[in-house]
Amino acid sequence: MKQKKNWLTGDGKCSSSTMGGLKSPDVEIHVMGSAMEVVLVTGLDCQFMFTEIIRMFREEGAEVVNASFSIQDNTVFHTLHSKLGETSAPEDEAARISEKLKKFVYSSVS
Template sequence: MNTNKSSKSSSKPDRKIIEKNRRNYMKCLCSQLNSIVHHHASSSRESLTLSDQIDEATKYIKQKEEIIAELKQKKDHLVDVNGKLSSRKGYSLNSPVQIEVHVKGSALEVILVTGLECEFVFTEAIRIVLEEHAEVVNASYSVVGTTVFHSIHAKIGEDAARPEVARITERLKKFAL
């Protein structure tokens, strides 16, 4: 009978070894947590007890959760339910397309804010700018949620009359309506 007991105990890990492995695993996890959490306290991490380190980690996680909640709240203030820009940023939510035209010297900048459903607006705006004899230098877009921000940078002649800029602006605004 003794041989059966010894064969069973040799095939089954000893409780002491299992507990030792568990403690080592927990120590490793605590060490990883401690290395991830940034401590702002003047005392060094090594001088903190394990309980204090876990308390520090808990505080750190709660602070990060509060920051995330604040950032989500700010985002919600900037973006309405449909993902369009809030009127706080100066854009009307009633119009599907917002257009701004800025001129500095011989540089013309056209900014369009549209929804995803207004795919043709960008190419049409470039066509209008080109028809008015402006040279498109750069054109790009960026999508945020369901809002698309288009930017067209063009060069107008040094001697370009301001009526040309007014005509471009007028055509773009008529087009957007």
């Protein structure tokens, strides 16, 4: 009940336990020129991360062109495709966004 309450209130934390259907989040980031793909794998208790990552992209000026998720057993697979802003150095922008995303995902584990 406490985990459900935390998830519903969006306290920003996910369980690090793999017992009881809970899974620590993991993120993979792929950059191809001005395109960025993020694959986020979470447990059922971390679904708030999906919308938070979309918000981060928008804050950084990147356009989310496609976002989807699928659930298999107790694991949620989120995929986001984005187009980076029209900057002269997309590599720097990609590195900054990647670092911010990783920091958010891995600091969200309680």
